[in-house]
Amino acid sequence: MSAPTVRDRVLDAVVDAVERSGLRQLAMEEVATLSGISRATLYRHFPGGREQLVSEAVTREVARFWGQLADAVRDLPTIEDRLVAGIIDARRRIDDNDLLQRLLASEPDDFLPRLFESDSLVHEVLRGYLRDLLERERLRPGVDLEEAADYVTRMLLSHVATAGRWDLADERDVRRLVRRQFLAGIVEGTDPPRV
């Protein structure tokens, strides 16, 4: 593995500092100390100061979250399997992320707007990813690939954000959800059997 860049070291330090004392307390001084660089260098790399540090650290963590998720489902053969495993894994990662849970509980007003800054980027990246997966499937006649990918993206983001009536830790429940509500109109053979 290559040595971490100054940028990565700084953003790691931001996460460490927030873990120790919260978002509101975050100071440039502490980040400089933790990352082992001078304040002058810190400002050269992040001229936007504290705001920029927080914004970039959050964006990087969001990108990591989705990247790790994609890695975790990489070997699964179908979009159905990837969506099922991905939803379960995403929900677990959110529940198990102590820092995220602490910020949600103690500093939601400072933290949440940051978290959603990268929202449209996430939507766009996911749509591209799901479009590529859909392209490999046997699609129902007349499916508009772009629109279908956008539809699945919306459903996926909605369920990662909100469980609603579904038990998203239960594979059977999630598979039922994915087949019936995500893919039935798009991928051949996913609509429910006749009763």
Place this chain on the structure above:
Amino acid sequence: MVTETPALVATPEERVLDAAVACVARWGLAKTTLDDIAREAGLSRASVYRRFPGGKAALLQEAGQRELRRALAELIEALETAETLEQVVTDGIVAAAAALHDHPAVRQLIEHEADVVRPLLAFDRITPGLLLAAELCGPTLHRFVPPRAAAELVEQCSRLVLSLTFVPGSVDLGDHDAVGRYVRAYVLPGVERLAAGPTTDPSTDPTTADHPGGTP
């Protein structure tokens, strides 16, 4: 059905909730204070606190729940005459989107406070709203699909309305034909084989004729 006698005089609680909605419509979520709400309701700050000890957040949450209940009651009434599953789902989505869009407080939030609202839609904060929608609107669909599928369907449609309202895109929720097409493409295929009768209006669905799997 229980009929409620309309109250001639609003209770202080109702006045406070009305005032909260009016303030949010005028100033937004972030800028509205408990003082504003008390003044609007014509009550003292102390008496507002006595009735809503949870403060601004709890009060606004209760106001939101009440607005949602009201909107859903109106929605259900509008859906009672629908004749097919496609019609009830399409009409429901269009009407729900219109109600969201036309609500003065929601409109203010969409136009000026998207960064405040988006987080409200995450981390399971709207699960109670989704469950309420399914509980109240689900029975409207029992004519067409079994109860469990009905509740799931209402939740699915609620999610789509929220997603397409706050992240506009592939379909214009004000365009009834476009929503109908979207519903036929993505929503109905998951339930049509469970349905008790024809799900689509034959005049709008060219695939009905050669779709043997439709009706058992």
